[in-house]
Amino acid sequence: MHAMRIRQKDGVFYFVSYPAPDLLAKVRFISRFYSEGEEIAPGPIAHDDDVAQFIARIERNDKAFQRALSRAKVRQLRNFYETAVTQPPIPGTVLLFTHERLRFQSNAGEAGSLAEPGAKFLIIDGQHRLAALHFYLQTHPEDAATISVPCVVFDGRSEEFASEMFVIINSTPTRINKSHLVDLYERVSWAAPDRKFAARLVEKLYTEGDSPLRYRINRLGGRSQRDKWILQAELFNELHRWVRARWRSIQTSGGSARNVERYYGIVRDFLKAARAAFTDAAWGKENYMVTKPVTLKALVRVCADLAREDAEPEAGRASRWEERLTPWTEQVRQFRAEGFYERFPAKGEVERVARIHRDLARAAGIEVGKKE
Numbered sequence: 001m002h003a004m005r006i007r008q009k010d011g012v013f014y015f016v017s018y019p020a021p022d023l024l025a026k027v028r029f030i031s032r033f034y035s036e037g038e039e040i041a042p043g044p045i046a047h048d049d050d051v052a053q054f055i056a057r058i059e060r061n062d063k064a065f066q067r068a069l070s071r072a073k074v075r076q077l078r079n080f081y082e083t084a085v086t087q088p089p090i091p092g093t094v095l096l097f098t099h100e101r102l103r104f105q106s107n108a109g110e111a112g113s114l115a116e117p118g119a120k121f122l123i124i125d126g127q128h129r130l131a132a133l134h135f136y137l138q139t140h141p142e143d144a145a146t147i148s149v150p151c152v153v154f155d156g157r158s159e160e161f162a163s164e165m166f167v168i169i170n171s172t173p174t175r176i177n178k179s180h181l182v183d184l185y186e187r188v189s190w191a192a193p194d195r196k197f198a199a200r201l202v203e204k205l206y207t208e209g210d211s212p213l214r215y216r217i218n219r220l221g222g223r224s225q226r227d228k229w230i231l232q233a234e235l236f237n238e239l240h241r242w243v244r245a246r247w248r249s250i251q252t253s254g255g256s257a258r259n260v261e262r263y264y265g266i267v268r269d270f271l272k273a274a275r276a277a278f279t280d281a282a283w284g285k286e287n288y289m290v291t292k293p294v295t296l297k298a299l300v301r302v303c304a305d306l307a308r309e310d311a312e313p314e315a316g317r318a319s320r321w322e323e324r325l326t327p328w329t330e331q332v333r334q335f336r337a338e339g340f341y342e343r344f345p346a347k348g349e350v351e352r353v354a355r356i357h358r359d360l361a362r363a364a365g366i367e368v369g370k371k372e
Contacts, residue, residue: 001116002112003111003113003114004016005111006152014114015151015153016152016153017150018148018149019145020133020144023130023151024130027120028120028121028122029131073128074128074131074132077128078132078135078136080132081133081136082140090147092129092150093126094123094126094130094152095123095124095152095154096121096123096152097121097122097155098122098153098156099157100155130149193247194243194247197243197259197260201264201267202236204260205217205235208264210268211268211271213229213230216229229291229292229293230292230293230296234293234296234297237297238300238301239267241304242300242304245304267300270302270303271303274328277327278329278332278335282332287337287338288332288335294349298356299360301353302357302364305361305366305367305368305369306321306364308367325364327363331359331363
């Protein structure tokens, strides 16, 4: 299919136009939708499909997606499709997601041909519009066939990326309540024990009075109006990466109840040591990248490496680590916002996080990535 490749910072996605009948055959609905005497049954959701499970649970629990309101919304959209003539029926884009990495062949610059996924797209935003289009196609097939739907396609991304996109898009006063979304995100998307463990760490880092990240995590509904440093999902991903690698050890040493507080203490002490090393001149300052997501994610990885070799004894750990990270003070200028991306060149944020992780660990004499 013809597509336009769009680049925004480190993100790449595609803009495509689908004829209505073709698009409806390529997407799967997660929620049940109703019209007059008709319905769209939700498609089956695999147990390990966190994104679909997450979106389905939200839409089935929040009042904005109850059956009566859903029916009314679909009916209104369908009526609009029937009456709109000069005004485009679907002027806004529908957001689609696939786990598959789609092949893009450039024809001229950013224009080219995008391969189709093997499985159906997941709809991140636009389920109601497409449900109404489905019913409109049943009663007005010739008219519906003339409608092309603008779509944005995200491919080859993680489950956390799709979930976070859904949270951001739907966190408006006219849709799902922000705090409700955050609560559901923690309970639904992170159902596995290791995910719940990492989620509790995020919660403590956000709320505990001695946390260097207190109220600095963007939870989409948090209480503080202070500037946020990192998205909840981004921090969770890094903590879960560490927890997952240590999960067997966590289970054998007392499980979640005993270890959440211990792991929180490790992260807290490390971040305090990092703050001292980077000094007040750079920590939390807008003209430095020290507390930006790209560096904070690298810091969590260094924390995991250092904890592997020197987490015990807890007594004196904070001062031990502060001395261990002293070499970072000499690197503060490297983290100035101006010229930062030239000093840490990479193909994208994933590669840049890995590079900063290696550089910081090497400077402090910390071994990277040793197997458990």
